[in-house]
Amino acid sequence: MTDTARPHLEIREVGLRDGLQLEDPVPLAAKLALLDAIAVTGVREIEATSFVSPTAVPAFADAEELAAHLHRWPDITFSALVASPNGARRAVTSNVVNLEYVVSATDAHSAANVRRTTEEALTAVSVIADLAHGAGGTAEVIIAVAWDCPFSGRVDADHTAEIARRAVEAGADRISFGDTIGTVVPGRMTQLLDVVGAVAPGVELGVHLHNTRGIGLASAWAAYQAGVTRFDASFGGLGGCPFAPGATGNIATEELAYMFDESGVDTGVGIDAVLDAVAVLRDVVGHDLSSNLFRAHVAGAERVAARGRAQR
Amino acid sequence: MTDTARPHLEIREVGLRDGLQLEDPVPLAAKLALLDAIAVTGVREIEATSFVSPTAVPAFADAEELAAHLHRWPDITFSALVASPNGARRAVTSNVVNLEYVVSATDAHSAANVRRTTEEALTAVSVIADLAHGAGGTAEVIIAVAWDCPFSGRVDADHTAEIARRAVEAGADRISFGDTIGTVVPGRMTQLLDVVGAVAPGVELGVHLHNTRGIGLASAWAAYQAGVTRFDASFGGLGGCPFAPGATGNIATEELAYMFDESGVDTGVGIDAVLDAVAVLRDVVGHDLSSNLFRAHVAGAERVAARGRAQR
Numbered sequence: 001m002t003d004t005a006r007p008h009l010e011i012r013e014v015g016l017r018d019g020l021q022l023e024d025p026v027p028l029a030a031k032l033a034l035l036d037a038i039a040v041t042g043v044r045e046i047e048a049t050s051f052v053s054p055t056a057v058p059a060f061a062d063a064e065e066l067a068a069h070l071h072r073w074p075d076i077t078f079s080a081l082v083a084s085p086n087g088a089r090r091a092v093t094s095n096v097v098n099l100e101y102v103v104s105a106t107d108a109h110s111a112a113n114v115r116r117t118t119e120e121a122l123t124a125v126s127v128i129a130d131l132a133h134g135a136g137g138t139a140e141v142i143i144a145v146a147w148d149c150p151f152s153g154r155v156d157a158d159h160t161a162e163i164a165r166r167a168v169e170a171g172a173d174r175i176s177f178g179d180t181i182g183t184v185v186p187g188r189m190t191q192l193l194d195v196v197g198a199v200a201p202g203v204e205l206g207v208h209l210h211n212t213r214g215i216g217l218a219s220a221w222a223a224y225q226a227g228v229t230r231f232d233a234s235f236g237g238l239g240g241c242p243f244a245p246g247a248t249g250n251i252a253t254e255e256l257a258y259m260f261d262e263s264g265v266d267t268g269v270g271i272d273a274v275l276d277a278v279a280v281l282r283d284v285v286g287h288d289l290s291s292n293l294f295r296a297h298v299a300g301a302e303r304v305a306a307r308g309r310a311q312r
Numbered sequence: 313m314t315d316t317a318r319p320h321l322e323i324r325e326v327g328l329r330d331g332l333q334l335e336d337p338v339p340l341a342a343k344l345a346l347l348d349a350i351a352v353t354g355v356r357e358i359e360a361t362s363f364v365s366p367t368a369v370p371a372f373a374d375a376e377e378l379a380a381h382l383h384r385w386p387d388i389t390f391s392a393l394v395a396s397p398n399g400a401r402r403a404v405t406s407n408v409v410n411l412e413y414v415v416s417a418t419d420a421h422s423a424a425n426v427r428r429t430t431e432e433a434l435t436a437v438s439v440i441a442d443l444a445h446g447a448g449g450t451a452e453v454i455i456a457v458a459w460d461c462p463f464s465g466r467v468d469a470d471h472t473a474e475i476a477r478r479a480v481e482a483g484a485d486r487i488s489f490g491d492t493i494g495t496v497v498p499g500r501m502t503q504l505l506d507v508v509g510a511v512a513p514g515v516e517l518g519v520h521l522h523n524t525r526g527i528g529l530a531s532a533w534a535a536y537q538a539g540v541t542r543f544d545a546s547f548g549g550l551g552g553c554p555f556a557p558g559a560t561g562n563i564a565t566e567e568l569a570y571m572f573d574e575s576g577v578d579t580g581v582g583i584d585a586v587l588d589a590v591a592v593l594r595d596v597v598g599h600d601l602s603s604n605l606f607r608a609h610v611a612g613a614e615r616v617a618a619r620g621r622a623q624r
Contacts, residue, residue: 188574212604214567214605215571221533252526259527260497290604293525
């Protein structure tokens with residue numbers, strides 16, 4: 001239940017997309033079990049899959065199959081990531097009408113990711129927005145490498161803000177800023193959002209953060225202080241990079257919900273239910289997760305169990 | 313080098329105290345090797361040890377021995393934690409004249425920690441401050457369980473602020489707030505600091521945070537925004553609780569320095585040097601550390617090494 005007197009924000013659960021993207025492909029039945037576990041956490045938005053080439057990303061070869069099951073959770077707003085107008089057509093045909101479309105802020109990352117320049121990627125925004133709107137949905141542009149690019153280094157805030165402005169002009173309903181390699185810090189978050197506020201005022205803004213260097217939650221807090229109301233997160237902090245075994249993935253849903261709820265900002269998300277979902281997730285992926293809150297929870301449970309054994 | 317035009321703050325390295333407290337006792341030679349590694353990071357303050365009962369905390373049985381070596385690093389301000397006037401006397405006799413003294417905000421935690429009530433613990437502040445000042449040093453009071461107590465639950469901000477006011481009245485040069493069980497979040501950080509600012513204006517303030525639930529860096533950022541200029545941190549995020557194997561320790565020095573330096577706030581601490589020190593630490597303690605930044609650093613190094621092997 002949302003208490004309308006309290007400030008509030010939206011957490012979008014992206015574990016099934018950004019989290020599973022780099023895992024060995026998970027069977028459809030396991031994805032549905034994860035959705036069952038997430039659906040009861042109180043989260044209102046889930047990025048369920050990605051309509052991209054199954055050759056490029058085998059984890060999402062079942063996108064259409066998964067989409068056919070999403071009607072099971074009528075209270076949840078589902079969305080999908082797309083990389084092209086073709087992907088957008090596949091999504092809306094599958095009744096997934098809320099679309100996220102990535103535009104990289106640098107040509108180098110754009111070329112590596114989708115073999116297009118930033119300019120070429122921007123030209124598709126209006127087509128994708130029309131497809132989403134025509135189906136009764138929304139189109140969000142996620143600006144990847146919004147702060148730093150693994151190939152080109154620092155990205156100028158003016159440049160990222162200008163991409164945001166142009167994406168909105170082309171029909172995007174809102175903009176998210178992706179900290180793709182997990183380098184952003186609160187000061188740079190605030191700096192970019194200040195510039196965006198001047199260049200593209202009044203736009204609904206989100207952030208998509210990774211916790212690679214442990215600063216993701218701090219940057220999320222700074223984003224909230226600067227007016228951002230939409231946050232991507234992944235339960236358990238699932239994700240990472242196959243070439244960086246120790247690196248963590250997205251900021252963890254349970255840590256984000258804990259931080260905001262305890263700070264008096266309503267997320268609608270119940271921490272205990274997310275921790276239960278993370279336990280399911282851990283069994284599905286078969287490895288530990290990077291969430292500190294989940295680890296503390298498990299350690300606490302083990303402590304209680306140890307006390308129980310000691311009393312016997 | 314501190315650029316005086318930039319805002320700046322102090323990071324106090326507490327890994328040798330709070331971090332090692334719960335490890336198997338580390339030989340003196342290893343502690344000195346760790347100090348060698350930390351001393352070149354640019355950090356200006358180190359809490360080196362604790363003058364407490366060696367029976368209670370075997371890790372610090374060598375406090376006097378260690379203190380005899382600290383003159384080796386003349387540019388560093390060393391301090392020690394004490395739990396009583398007797399510990400303070402041991403410290404100043406060993407030429408460690410900057411003292412941290414803990415007062416728990418709740419009687420239950422105070423009793424568990426030092427078998428005294430909060431009121432009894434407060435009465436020792438003036439004695440300890442006199443000992444420190446008489447030796448030319450400083451006395452800081454760290455208020456433990458400043459937000460939440462594992463025994464008594466929530467602690468009222470007015471109560472914690474009043475302890476701060478009384479500690480200053482009794483002679484403390486500054487106050488730190490300890491998030492002993494790692495539960496604080498930015499909203500509650502701001503709330504307490506607002507109350508403290510009203511009750512005890514103009515006092516130099518620090519925070520001592522644990523990253524148990526992944527929110528430590530975010531709370532540190534909120535503290536900085538509210539005027540706090542002193543931060544305890546532990547290289548590698550060393551620390552934790554022997555009864556909570558998965559729980560993490562203090563916020564990691566390298567993550568804190570990264571967050572602030574990249575945000576334009578000078579800490580004087582070089583990230584690469586801290587990462588080198590963490591590598592030494594990992595060999596000393598013989599286990600992985602919870603710092604995300606260190607893990608990302610190791611993963612990156614492994615990636616470079618793998619590329620080197622592939623090229624052969």
